[in-house]
Structure formats: structure tokens, C-alpha cells
Amino acid sequence: MQNYMTARMFAREYGTLLGGAWTAMFAGAIMSVRSGNPLATLLMLLGAGGCIILPFYFTLRYRNKPFNEESGISYFHALYFSFIMFFYASMISAAATFVYFQWLDHGTFISSLFSALESIEENKASLPPSTVEMLEKEKELIYSISGLNISPIEQALGMFNQGLIGGLVASFIFALIGKKEAQ
8 A cells, every 4th residue: 555655646746747848848839839939849849858758757767766676566556656647747737728728828829820821821832732732621620629619628628638548548558667576
């Protein structure tokens, strides 16, 4: 029982840090679309790299803790740790999504997407026909999304569900990395 309490304690800490990386990626993507700033794109790419590297790092770090030497870590223990870590990361990113769309956005993200598409359409003549078709489909998709009037809480729940389901699937892989035989 103590091992699972310790796993939850470290999963909470590591999940919070992973959620920070997810939030950085989200913030970079939003700022990149809204302003076209290359530093925002860099923030998004760094956040994406963190989202890939940090779960491996945290799993290996937990696996190599000194208190895991005697008892080892079973597959289900590592699965529990991984899932709780992704659960907390999902909660953090959902909270950031809610705060952004509730108090900061006011429809500017969708209008930024429309502006970006319009600027690309100005150069339509120089684009290949397949790209023009793709742009038309993207424009229709953005029009349909903008007409849905999705509330901030629905967007946050969507982000939470996406992170939780992705984390559940990834937990099976990270549990294989995190299990350790007793010495």
C-alpha cells in the first residue's frame, strides 16, 4: 500500500510538470496562430518536445528511486504511476484551456484562423491545385467549428478527455518502461 501512495505522490508532482509542458505547447500554438510570432512557434515546438521526452524521463526517474530497489516495481504499479501522472497532466492542461477560452480569447482565435487563411488565399495563384483544395476544406471546417458555439467548459472537457485517453494508451507503454524487478 505504501508503494502506491508513494507512486501517487510522485505522479502528482511529475504530472504537474508534464501538464506545464502541455500548457506551454497550447500557449505557443495559440500565440503562433494569433500573432505569427516565430518565438511562439518555438515555444510550441519546445512544449511538444517536452511532451514527448518528459514522460520517459519521469518514468525512468521514478523507476530508479532508491526505495524501489528492494521491492521493485510491478507492471501494475508502473501502470498506476503512469496513469496518475497523465491524469494530473490532463487536469492542468484542461484548467489552462478553460482559463484561456473563458477569460482571454473572446473569439480572437477563430478570427486569427480566418485571417491566416485569407492571407494564404491571396497567393492562391502560386499554389498547387491540391493545396487550394485543402485550403477550401480547412475554411469549411473552420466555418463549421465557429458556428458550433462551443462553451469554454466544453473545450476544457474535450482537452481533458483527449489527454486522459491518450495518457491511458501511453500508460501501457510507460508501464513496460517503468517496471523493475526486485533486487
